[in-house]
Amino acid sequence: DTEVTQTPKHLVMGMTNKKSLKCEQHMGHRAMYWYKQKAKKPPELMFVYSYEKLSINESVPSRFSPECPNSSLLNLHLHALQPEDSALYLCASSQDLTGLKTQYFGPGTRLLVL
Amino acid sequence: QKEVEQNSGPLSVPEGAIASLNCTYSDRVSQSFFWYRQYSGKSPELIMSIYSNGDKEDGRFTAQLNKASQYVSLLIRDSQPSDSATYLCAVRSEDNFNKFYFGSGTKLNVKP
Numbered sequence: 339d340t341e342v343t344q345t346p347k348h349l350v351m352g353m354t355n356k357k358s359l360k361c362e363q364h365m366g367h368r369a370m371y372w373y374k375q376k377a378k379k380p381p382e383l384m385f386v387y388s389y390e391k392l393s394i395n396e397s398v399p400s401r402f403s404p405e406c407p408n409s410s411l412l413n414l415h416l417h418a419l420q421p422e423d424s425a426l427y428l429c430a431s432s433q434d435l436t437g438l439k440t441q442y443f444g445p446g447t448r449l450l451v452l
Numbered sequence: 453q454k455e456v457e458q459n460s461g462p463l464s465v466p467e468g469a470i471a472s473l474n475c476t477y478s479d480r481v482s483q484s485f486f487w488y489r490q491y492s493g494k495s496p497e498l499i500m501s502i503y504s505n506g507d508k509e510d511g512r513f514t515a516q517l518n519k520a521s522q523y524v525s526l527l528i529r530d531s532q533p534s535d536s537a538t539y540l541c542a543v544r545s546e547d548n549f550n551k552f553y554f555g556s557g558t559k560l561n562v563k564p
Binding site: 369371379380381383386388393394426428432439440441442443444445446448 | 486550551554
């Protein structure tokens with residue numbers, strides 16, 4: 339089973355709203371990721387958690403706030419977003435081994451900021 | 453800056469033909485390589501991973517890796533219209549195993 343789940347599938351929010359994206363995996367993976375993907379572009383890394391600790395923050399604006407409550411869950415809290423933040427937000431997970439490491443993506447949340 | 457380069461396409465092939473997708477990478481020490489398929493509006497789906505020089509086959513898909521030339525390719529045999537998608541090449545960083553670098557993707561069209 340290589341399933342990563344994400345909720346919601348779609349989200350429309352105003353610039354003053356606060357919302358959260360959720361991601362879950364039960365593969366025992368200890369690294370979890372948030373990516374942002376705009377149309378016709380590759381995924382752009384935002385954050386990486388390794389063993390529930392934030393290990394990479396790619397200089398993402400503070401209106402995006404990640405949280406990793408436990409090894410299976412990853413949240414992305416959104417506040418005061420801009421229309422240009424509209425995109426497909428992808429969660430991914432991978433094993434945290436120094437050997438072979440494969441990354442699996444969830445189905446994504448399509449976000450529209452009005 | 454570590455780079456992963458792909459021809460953006462579109463690459464058009466007739467149904468039943470072999471589609472050949474190519475990727476080059478800049479980091480000479482890279483060891484882990486991945487091909488993802490992404491349908492429009494959907495998330496990337498892992499197709500193949502390859503770690504050693506040579507060929508790796510899985511059904512109609514063959515990944516080829518040449519570390520000396522810093523080149524990885526994906527061959528799709530007996531292409532089907534359902535293979536029409538964007539194919540993303542990804543390379544795992546050796547500096548930080550949690551970081552993956554993506555190419556911009558090659559759009560494949562398989563014509564019936």
